[in-house]
Amino acid sequence: MALHIFIPDSLLEETPDPKIRTYKVGQIARAAAIFGVEHIWIYKAGGKDGKFIKLILEYAETPQYLRKALFPIRKELKYVGVIPPLRTPHHKLKGRPALGEIREGIIIKKGKRLYADIGLDELAIVEGSGEGRMTFKIVSVKPLKVVSAKPVEYWGYRVHLTNKTLAKTLKKARLDLAIATSRKGEDVRKVKLPPLEGEIGFVFGSPRKGVMEILRDFNEDYPFDLILNTIPNQKTKTVRTEEAVLATLAVFNFIRRD
Amino acid sequence: MALHIFIPDSLLEETPDPKIRTYKVGQIARAAAIFGVEHIWIYKAGGKDGKFIKLILEYAETPQYLRKALFPIRKELKYVGVIPPLRTPHHKLKGRPALGEIREGIIIKKGKRLYADIGLDELAIVEGSGEGRMTFKIVSVKPLKVVSAKPVEYWGYRVHLTNKTLAKTLKKARLDLAIATSRKGEDVRKVKLPPLEGEIGFVFGSPRKGVMEILRDFNEDYPFDLILNTIPNQKTKTVRTEEAVLATLAVFNFIRRD
Numbered sequence: 001m002a003l004h005i006f007i008p009d010s011l012l013e014e015t016p017d018p019k020i021r022t023y024k025v026g027q028i029a030r031a032a033a034i035f036g037v038e039h040i041w042i043y044k045a046g047g048k049d050g051k052f053i054k055l056i057l058e059y060a061e062t063p064q065y066l067r068k069a070l071f072p073i074r075k076e077l078k079y080v081g082v083i084p085p086l087r088t089p090h091h092k093l094k095g096r097p098a099l100g101e102i103r104e105g106i107i108i109k110k111g112k113r114l115y116a117d118i119g120l121d122e123l124a125i126v127e128g129s130g131e132g133r134m135t136f137k138i139v140s141v142k143p144l145k146v147v148s149a150k151p152v153e154y155w156g157y158r159v160h161l162t163n164k165t166l167a168k169t170l171k172k173a174r175l176d177l178a179i180a181t182s183r184k185g186e187d188v189r190k191v192k193l194p195p196l197e198g199e200i201g202f203v204f205g206s207p208r209k210g211v212m213e214i215l216r217d218f219n220e221d222y223p224f225d226l227i228l229n230t231i232p233n234q235k236t237k238t239v240r241t242e243e244a245v246l247a248t249l250a251v252f253n254f255i256r257r258d
Numbered sequence: 259m260a261l262h263i264f265i266p267d268s269l270l271e272e273t274p275d276p277k278i279r280t281y282k283v284g285q286i287a288r289a290a291a292i293f294g295v296e297h298i299w300i301y302k303a304g305g306k307d308g309k310f311i312k313l314i315l316e317y318a319e320t321p322q323y324l325r326k327a328l329f330p331i332r333k334e335l336k337y338v339g340v341i342p343p344l345r346t347p348h349h350k351l352k353g354r355p356a357l358g359e360i361r362e363g364i365i366i367k368k369g370k371r372l373y374a375d376i377g378l379d380e381l382a383i384v385e386g387s388g389e390g391r392m393t394f395k396i397v398s399v400k401p402l403k404v405v406s407a408k409p410v411e412y413w414g415y416r417v418h419l420t421n422k423t424l425a426k427t428l429k430k431a432r433l434d435l436a437i438a439t440s441r442k443g444e445d446v447r448k449v450k451l452p453p454l455e456g457e458i459g460f461v462f463g464s465p466r467k468g469v470m471e472i473l474r475d476f477n478e479d480y481p482f483d484l485i486l487n488t489i490p491n492q493k494t495k496t497v498r499t500e501e502a503v504l505a506t507l508a509v510f511n512f513i514r515r516d
Binding site: 017019020023030031033034035036082084086087088089154188189230231232233234235236237238239240243246247248249250251253254255257 | 278492513
């Protein structure tokens with residue numbers, strides 16, 4: 001099972017303060033990481049912040065020791081200090097290298113030789129080829145050598161800024177189960193849920209507009225498998241996107257039995 | 259059923275930025291309001307922010323039109339503009355007065371006569387006595403008259419800063435069901451829950467310490483009815499208090515069937 005969430009590029013339309021904007025995107029990053037979301041999709045909903053949201057989400061997802069190399073200083077990153085660290089398995093601390101350990105790293109070329117910065121005191125010799133950020137396994141400690149590898153545990157999320165409307169973004173994601181969240185949806189406590197398998201996507205609206213309204217705005221329609229109210233009997237008139245993301249993922253984490 | 263949450267006065271121990279501190283307490287306020295929490299208890303856990311947390315929680319809970327009268331300008335309130343409005347039933351907009359309508363207000367004395375500011379264009383004549391902030395029902399529109407009344411729907415929360423340790427705070431709250439949240443607790447999906455009735459309290463730890471550790475620090479013990487992990491299989495090393503509050507309330511909102 002792989003979780004996807006879909007958030008609008010208008011996520012920050014009611015948040016003018018640059019520090020709070022950064023913090024709020026950081027909250028989405030945290031919610032995604034806590035519940036092991038693998039893909040965050042940013043869809044076009046009339047907002048202007050798609051690039052900023054992507055930047056902050058990717059910054060938050062990147063292990064601390066790789067940030068300097070991957071994110072040159074720029075004004076949009078001014079407030080990233082307020083984002084709480086994700087502390088996921090792939091955000092490793094320094095420590096001593098261990099044989100078989102998997103670490104995130106970045107390729108560094110020295111002449112014809114390839115090295116990787118994997119967040120340790122020394123660079124690792126890379127066996128094989130590659131470029132940019134990669135996942136490595138330590139195959140020798142002395143000398144320190146790594147090969148490209150696949151993660152074996154939750155290893156962060158990928159961010160997709162599609163510049164496409166919601167229905168088109170959903171098509172691109174090729175979900176097995178597409179769930180829209182809506183205050184007007186069916187009570188999640190009363191609906192019979194299909195088995196939670198394959199690629200599962202949760203779609204969230206913006207601060208001002210629900211999912212269905214956003215679809216209508218763009219003359220779109222989408223055959224959701226379910227339209228769910230994941231916060232039945234809410235006592236506030238609205239639930240903010242970042243609140244809905246955390247609450248919905250918490251509820252589905254409870255429902256899933258694996 | 260009435261919900262209580264218990265948060266430590268060390269909630270902000272890892273948050274130095276004053277704007278983010280305010281925002282974070284605002285998140286607790288929002289989570290409480292979304293799920294209809296009636297009591298927020300702040301217990302002593304070695305932190306220094308009990309008063310600040312109480313102030314911000316109470317500010318957030320107060321209808322906008324009463325804030326000026328109830329909260330004189332002070333530096334701790336400098337960043338309250340970043341708190342999203344609760345938009346609960348008792349945060350009413352201006353509009354026209356309606357017979358039978360219940361509104362939150364504040365008593366204003368003019369000579370021997372009592373009036374109430376209930377957030378409308380004119381003050382209301384108060385039938386009966388009272389002082390400070392009260393809940394009123396409109397019994398006449400022309401002239402505008404109100405009497406003291408009881409709310410009939412969710413009407414915000416009360417904040418209790420006990421200056422007592424957790425076990426003592428819990429005793430004071432006289433709960434029917436006391437649930438500690440802990441990463442090391444029983445998986446909420448696997449435990450048999452008692453009926454959710456009466457006064458139910460959820461206890462949360464601090465950014466650095468879990469509930470059990472905080473009790474131990476003060477040489478205390480408490481006979482919790484349940485110690486629950488409400489976020490089984492979390493992928494991050496820690497879950498922040500404000501995240502745990504929202505997630506736990508979301509899960510129990512799902513579990514409750516009323």
